[in-house]
Amino acid sequence: MPFGLKLRRTRRYNVLSKNCFVTRIRLLDSNVIECTLSVESTGQECLEAVAQRLELRETHYFGLWFLSKSQQARWVELEKPLKKHLDKFANEPLLFFGVMFYVPNVSWLQQEATRYQYYLQVKKDVLEGRLRCPLEQAIMLAGLAVQADFGDYSRFDSQDFLREYVLFPMDLALEEAVLEELTQKVAQEHKAHRTIMETVSIWAFSLWGFS
Template identity: 30%
Template sequence: QRDAKGQYLFDLLCHHLNLLEKDYFGIRFVDPDKQRHWLEFTKSVVKQMRAQPPFTMCFRVKFYPTDPAALKEEITRYLVFLQIKRDLYHGRLLCKTSDAALLAAYILQAEIGDYDPGKHPEGYSSKFQFFPKHSEKLERKIAEIHKSELSGQTPATSELNFLRKAQTLETYGVDPHPCKDVSGNAAFLAFTPFGFVVLQGNKRVHFIKWNEVTKMKFEGKTFYLYVSQKEEKKIVLTYFAPTPEACKHLWKCGIENQAFYKLEKSSQVRTVSSSNLFFKGSRFRYSGRVAKEVMESSAKIKRDPPEIHR
């Protein structure tokens, strides 16, 4: 359908996946300038694409569940597991070696089941790519945990344990936006279920809780985050995105994430302006449900769990 809206395509996909807890997910595409975008559900799909068909889009987690282990259905947990496994592989989920070994061992258990000396010769874990790069020592540690600690766990249990562990990490839910700080140093900005995060050199240098973020603005390539902390301390964090388009995308992601995680109900969502002058700049409104509503509606799901094709 030429004038089909984003919502139509998204619902079609969720129906195909037999997914009811769909509010955590979205559709991402990249424009010809290599800029990432989330498909807006209220607008026509074709009008959002600047490329020529066929269009390439990917279904991925957009809002990471605050507690993924508490998701109602196994199908949802499985899809979130796949996303975080991918985050680990692409180096977005940073963790210390012991955590990395445990997460990888859970993946191994979920994918190949119990260790079997007949089927799993020396170095068997090296056939799997869990991280951007890893050492033989880490591979041995992964195999050791898999052999000795995880025997008997079903794929669903291993995935659940993986989610429980991943959710405790500082970079859980990070979808990084490359920027520079005011000194010109490279930084990655991200929005997580718990707040706004800045990463520099694999370390979290800022963490601002959602209730401390008072507003987000952008002008050209400059992104401003207004923060109000205890003792009436007000600060403005300033970062520079590579392009105005990247800055706008960052701002929109921030607006959506704050609305999703912070608000009690979607009727509280307001249209926001990117500028202090309302008639100037971009205007944007989050169009979905908020986390609290999503969890309430998940609790009401009553159906036989769909079959999962791993």
């Protein structure tokens, strides 16, 4: 090739990448999923994609939120194109799925999958200190949560696994000896709930959150 002769390199566009984008959504169980959406997709379409994976039909109780550039939680405006909304306001393209509208009574929720997501939200709110409760209630709720998440006490040779499980609100500064004592109390609560179905434990925990 003669010196000085430059071939023009043509730029190849990936049509999929131009017309679509991938966003991550953190679920209430802390798992993160990815959704591939059109650049014109609305927040509602993203919410419906998440609901489909969770087998949720009662989507009207839920929403998506993100951290703004000033680190404030902000709900997605579901009727607007999601990518433009995130580009304009979000700190990063990470969404959080959560309960947006609470009903007066958990019995209003028709679907078991809906009640489970409500349970996860209430448990998260308790552990992160948004829902306050006395220590004795925290022990009772922890026992219900262990039954809901792990099933009967009799399934385990020991309760050592509880030491790896977040049982109490994070804002409680508990000394190690006190934490061990309270963990044993939770183990006794868990034992008392044996034979109670996980779904009933979920219902009872959520019912407390609505009271």
